[in-house]
Amino acid sequence: MTRTAIVMLLTGLLLYSTVCASADDSAPSTEQWPVSEYRLDNGMRVIVREDHRAPVVVSQVWYRVGSGYERLGRTGISHLLEHMMFKGTAKHPPGELLRIIARNGGRQNAFTGRDFTVYFQQLAADRLEIAFRLEADRMQNLILDAQELAKERQVVMEERRMRVTDQPRSHFGEHFNTIAYPASPYAWPGLGWQADLEAITLAELRGWYARWYAPGNALLVVVGDVQPEHVLRLAKAAFGKVPARATTHPHRENYLQAPGERRLVMHSKEAKVPYVLLGYQVPSVATAQERDEIYALMVLASILDGGKGARLSQELVRDRRIAASAGAGYSAVARLDSLFVLDAVPSDAEVAIDSLVKALREQVQRLQSEPVDTETLERAKNLLLADHLYELDSMFYQAMQIGMLETAGVDWRMLEVYPGKIRAVSAASVQAVARKYLIPSRLTVGTLLPQTPPDDDAQTGNGEGRS
Template sequence: MSLRGLRMLLLAVPLPGLAAEPPVHEFTLDNGLKILVQEDHRAPAVVSQVWYKVGASNEYGGITGISHMLEHMMFKGTQKHPPGEFSRIIAANGGRENAFTGQDYTAYFQTLEASRLPISFELEADRMRNLKLVEAEFAKEHQVVLEERRLRTDDQPRAKMQEHFESVAYSNSPYRNPVVGWPDDVAGLTLDDLKHWYGRWYAPNNATLVVVGDVKPEEVLKQARKFFGPLKRSELPPVKPQTEVEQLGLRRLAVSVPAKLPHLVLGYKTPSLRTAADEADAYALEVAAGILDGGNSARFSSRLVRGQQIAAAAGAGYDLYARLANLFTLEGTPVQGKSLAELEAALLEEVRKLRDEPIAADELQRVKAQVLASHVYQLDSMFYQAMQLGTAETVGLSWRKVREYVDRVNAVTAEQVQAVARKYLVDERLTIAHLNPLPLPEGAPAPEDAAMGGGHVR
């Protein structure tokens, strides 16, 4: 499954009675494997995730999509466990497993009854260094990935638009390349390409093991040493800065494909937490996204959807935990009878108000409280807790940054939100894309109505 970055909109305010998050125990094996363990004894279950510090943003022209292709091949067996055996063993033990690829990482996970954690460790350690890459399995999975690209991007107008939008919004950042890869690059991937990529990046000193659940940290460490400890580390290549060049003016593009509805995407160049010169800017951008799209009381819902009734749907997004500078995005679909130009003007007017008009204290507090409910609900998931830790660690922050989140967002002021809007949400940093629907072939279903299943395809 390809994920376009994980948006963690976790705005929060103090809540009486909110229990402190349990401590994270950190270990590092002699071979460089980092281990993060968080106890959660509410149920006799455990989530285990292995995060590799390699994703689409590490790729270059000619091999885009290789991280995603290798993710598929990781289920195709080792000398010890033939193709299909990994999934069969997990299922036989009552577990679930899957994987995903993003711009900044590739991750593999299992959810099991707690006492079966060693089974996960044995299987993951085996394929970390002993993957058996053979032509027959590659040829079959190569076709699966090509079909996945067709179904999830080429035949989906909004996904197609998003792909073209990002390739225009970024000049030289690797984020301009799709996680699934460009069609010719994916079609041209070879088994030797995958062997090189696997040998280069899949090593204990390029990975983080995250375990959350009904476990004891010292026992997790003991089992990790047993299964992962013997693995040899690799000589990792240096990762180059890959800094996006300065944008020199507003950019526009139009995508015309068969589609049922028009759509609009706007993206402003903004720093992530990792790349911001002042971390306070990143947290203020996070709050700004919540003001625009933080629930039913947020501005887009109250003003554009219900108020002016110009948008059938509208949203805002910002990825705080990205490895590189990225985009603060706005998107929407106009209601019938309204044009993309009218919706664009309405979205830009809301951005102007962020820049020019101070945010009322009660609105700022309401936005934080609104998203706190979502934050607390998500923390009820062991999987989500592990995702937070793994993402922050893998993009080059520390898991400790996750624990700073509530206090840092609570410290954001209305003046800081206005300041970052004036600094970053300006035309010189903006790219605008319109999806202009072409007529659908007679009898064809609307692409937007097609089912979009999630998960690793195999």
């Protein structure tokens, strides 16, 4: 599994749309493309990034709420509300919002993560006002109807079945998180547990909407062929009319640090091949006491899984031939503590799962015991910087980078220092974070096996509900 796929499996993002083109000299840098910031009287923040390469614009409204804000018993409510946000207002009945954007040649969608819910439109730059008007309307005038909720609840439960229950690795990853995050709301799935989805009431959904969908809890990010002052005028005209409401955020949870090595063995009738997953508790960009450690962890992940020449692919897949695939990943941008993960699929039935786990742990021990060589280090850093450049080539991902950092509680200006911080990572700093964080007391080891024990059907992991 690729580095990106591992991170996606465990972070709970529900939609991830790549809009990147080729990286070349036309790709903007933070110095070339100015960013302007504003705050409306009702508390809503507006961030505008100019990109005049094409006469188009991306508009994203970020709400600081996602599955990481939920509680057991009502998991999945943020994603369910995201679906209901397309069900209309008094001005725009169900389906009208989609038709308006389509008539104007644009596209739109939404996605829910652990720390945010996002609604976006991509339009010709001269149609930006339309997006603002529609988003401002449903920010305050959403109609939540019992019949529509009943229908959409079934849609979400079917989405859960298709994306999780019927996908052995996704189902396994969901249960893995409940053990890997022993004291964090990241332990439960973004799509919610089945039993919770069935239990969410209309009143609870209305309360969630009233609590979180307030201008003071929203961030408007606009990237494209625009003038910041014009965007501000449009934002004031549309969103400035939404009444301010107080929003109380949960305190940042205290974690059970280094609780000791944990293990999960899950059997699945649907799994075709075994699969192993290792997750180490590590800080995120928002929780790290020493921010430079974050960049070292990023480089460490790239050393292990940065292209075909990376260590896991080279040594476990091609040299030793004990793995059909092997990867590593680290999701640094999060509001709460994160995971550094490694995974592998054995090359054939003769490879013991314990041997594969041992091989992954040996890769970690190697990073702890010896500094990485200069060539490997530079290759890993160059790959990270190239990925960053590709993302900057996309207006959509320029906005995504800003929104994800801000909703994690981190200033978007981290983007300005990111290249220099990556270049500054040394072999010693990579070794230091490996020694500090990739240790047994922070580790969860998960194994997915493609069979059902004949004497214990309860171990299959195929049941629904909360772990």
